[in-house]
Amino acid sequence: MVDWLDLACYQSLHFATRQEVMLIMTWSGARMTGNELVSRYPYEWRSATGHPFLEAIRDGSLPGAAFRVWLQQDYVFVADLLRFQATLLSIAPRGGQDALAAGLAALESELGWFEQQAEHMQLPLGVKRHRVTEAYRQRLLSYANDWTSGITALWTGERAYLESWSGVAPSAPAYHEFVEHWTQPDFREYVRELETLVDASGGDEEAFLAVCKLEQDFWEMAWNSARD
Ligand code: MP5
Numbered sequence: 340m341v342d343w344l345d346l347a348c349y350q351s352l353h354f355a356t357r358q359e360v361m362l363i364m365t366w367s368g369a370r371m372t373g374n375e376l377v378s379r380y381p382y383e384w385r386s387a388t389g390h391p392f393l394e395a396i397r398d399g400s401l402p403g404a405a406f407r408v409w410l411q412q413d414y415v416f417v418a419d420l421l422r423f424q425a426t427l428l429s430i431a432p433r434g435g436q437d438a439l440a441a442g443l444a445a446l447e448s449e450l451g452w453f454e455q456q457a458e459h460m461q462l463p464l465g466v467k468r469h470r471v472t473e474a475y476r477q478r479l480l481s482y483a484n485d486w487t488s489g490i491t492a493l494w495t496g497e498r499a500y501l502e503s504w505s506g507v508a509p510s511a512p513a514y515h516e517f518v519e520h521w522t523q524p525d526f527r528e529y530v531r532e533l534e535t536l537v538d539a540s541g542g543d544e545e546a547f548l549a550v551c552k553l554e555q556d557f558w559e560m561a562w563n564s565a566r567d
Pocket residue numbers: 413416417420446449496497500554557
């Protein structure tokens with residue numbers, strides 16, 4: 340583990356460039372804030388938060404089948420997220436308990452909101468987990484007993500949804516309620532609170548990148564389902 344003193348010595352001895360220092364920080368698992376993670380991996384972040392599925396939500400061209408698959412799988416995802424978050428809450432430091440406990444209650448009511456949406460659409464929710472939803476579940480569970488990776492994974496998925504849905508506003512009218520759900524001020528504030536916890540924890544690059552990829556795969560899964 341390289342700490343800041345080592346880095347300072349390295350820098351004064353070798354006149355390391357900023358890039359070299361950043362590289363050493365990465366190798367040594369150095370601390371990174373949420374914003375640093377997002378700006379260090381612009382391609383991965385864009386892939387997680389921008390997708391033809393979202394473009395089609397914006398312009399109203401999304402095939403109904405793709406939206407239905409997304410909604411069914413996202414319901415399963417949220418139920419899995421609730422369980423993951425309950426475990427993460429059990430190891431949260433004192434300063435993280437408030438946000439995580441409030442988030443848990445919000446997740447439970449979100450399941451009710453999904454159930455209402457599905458009822459309007461006459462859509463069954465008891466579907467089998469898609470391979471991607473299962474991979475996401477497994478990955479989250481692998482982080483559930485480690486605070487830094489767990490909070491990074493949780494925040495990455497939530498911020499990805501905030502940015503994905505903010506990016507399509509104002510969407511085609513059929514999706515207004517969904518855009519509103521993931522762009523309202525309370526949700527924005529929740530994501531900000533999670534980010535503060537990531538910053539304090541030091542962040543986990545690997546968890547960030549894994550969740551970015553899973554977010555991308557999730558859009559891809561729903562998008563491709565219309566062509567299956
Ligand atoms: C979220 C979600 C956001 N609903 N689905 C995926 C695939 N990623 C992130 O979680 P929440 O609890 O709906 O804000």
